Amino acid sequence: MRDYIPNFIRSHRCLCVFIMLQLTLMLSMLEVIIQVDPSPEPQRPLTRVYLVGKLSQLACSPLLSGFAMGAQFYGYGLIHLRTKGPLGGFLSRLRMAALSVWQQCSTVMLLPWCLNVVQGLCLFPAHLWECLGKDSCLEADHFLLFMILSILFWSNLLILAITSLVVAVKLNLRMLGARHIGSRNHELRAYAQGINELLGFEMIVVPV
Template identity: 75%
Template sequence: MRDYIRNFVRSHHCLCIFAVLQLTLMLSMLEVRIQIDQSPELQRPLTRVYVVGQPRELACSPFLSGFAMGAMFYGYGLIYLPTKGPLGGLLTTIRMTGLSVWQQCSPVMLLPWSMRVAQGLSMFPHHVWECLAKEPCLEADNFLLIVILATAAWIYLLILAITSFVVALRLNLRMLGARHIGGGDHELRAYAREINELLGFEMIVLST
């Protein structure tokens, strides 16, 4: 089972990264609210927990994750445009431009996802601090237990967010570095030239 999961991740690493990014984003969009119920019919204040999410934001969240995935596709996928036919020259120019822009700006595509996740993660500590300051929380039933469990879940989500961001960024940087070949192996450089000639543009940069 472990080997099957490992092989699946290797074969579908982009899909797995998207799933992790999307899961992290959706969890960060869910706001955990802790309220103290002080109804007169209750002998002691009661702690209530609500998980609130905006359906519209959750529905639009795949666009942010998909935008972040653009950092992990050469030239935002424009290099796969066919260049045969009367528009071949124009499509070749589009592919070269897309690859050039990706080379310079691809890490920036992780920024919107990162900002939205950071915004969602920052809401929980702020809410807990307000709850501790305004409510007679220590007298409420199960308040400390709920806060501890919610804090542990928030810490795990924070670790997941950092890990997924680092994995996506490292993959992007590795792809950026793999596009450049320095001096040394003449057979490798010749092979890279043949690939560039086959594609019709400089997919692999041969630095001197």
């Protein structure tokens, strides 16, 4: 059981990255709202905490996470197109173009995900600052407890967001680097050139 989780992560690396991205994005879309309701004297004001999220945003969140996962696939998966048949030349050029675009712009695929996560993370500090500006908030019942729990939730979410981004970027850079071989082994270079000839495009970059 101790080795099962590491083996599962290694075997399903892209799935685990998608789960991290999706979980971070969904949690960032949930806005934590601390509301202080005045109550008649001599009772203290009441503190209420709400988790607010739009169903439309939550429903569309897998699309943003899936879009970000495009940075993890060679040529956005188009290199797997079969080029046999009358459209073989067109599909071959399409594969080469997809690989070239992926090589240059793959990290841009993470940008929409990052913008949505950053926007969600910025909402809570702004709301908390606005709430602290009210004189009655510190006197409210359980306000400090709810504030500390909300800050802990936001801090853990921030750590999760940074970790998810770092993991996704490192995986993307590793795949980008895997296209290039710097070995002087003639057999390995010949093997890479044979793969390129078989595929019909330069999947592996072999230095001259």
